[in-house]
Amino acid sequence: MTELDPVIHAAARLRITAALATLADEGSIAFPRLQELLDMTAGNLSTHLRKLEDADYIAVEKTHQGRTPVTYIGLTRTGRRAFEDYTEALHAVLGQR
Template identity: 75%
Template sequence: MNELDPVIHATSRLRITAALATLADGESIAFPRLQELLEMTSGNLSTHLRRLEDAGYVLSEKAFLGVKPVTYLSLTTAGRRAFEDYTTQLRALLGDIRPPGRIR
């Protein structure tokens, strides 16, 4: 089995990637809304998003809502693929584990 992607595997980055994976292709979410959903500080969220951006998994787009700057976030095609690969590998790993009481 291949190693789980260390970029995604960190708990906070896994939560971010999973949340962004729920968006349809082409959809994005505003930074404050993602921060609220994940109950993360802005600094912590920013740090993990930067790591995901550096890996090419997350796209960050700056825009203005009136005069207020807003950052919108989405998974890139590579990010979506990496998350799908990660979940496939994790399922394969967990598939080898039997629930308690069912050992034969």
């Protein structure tokens, strides 16, 4: 039986990676915008982002716009490949491929 990546399989992390996968390669999104899109609390989103970052699935860039700190999140190549593999495995589990 095909195994689903446990890092991505958690519902919140699946939603995060799916949202990030819609961005262009090496694209990123500001933390507040991602939080708004996913309707997650900052703490919950941060916790799941940390797990994805530990797996090298996302890159987190902290910068400033003027004096305001801004955090950008994007999928790494490893993360994009993991998401693609996950969706293929999910199709296989569902008997669609």
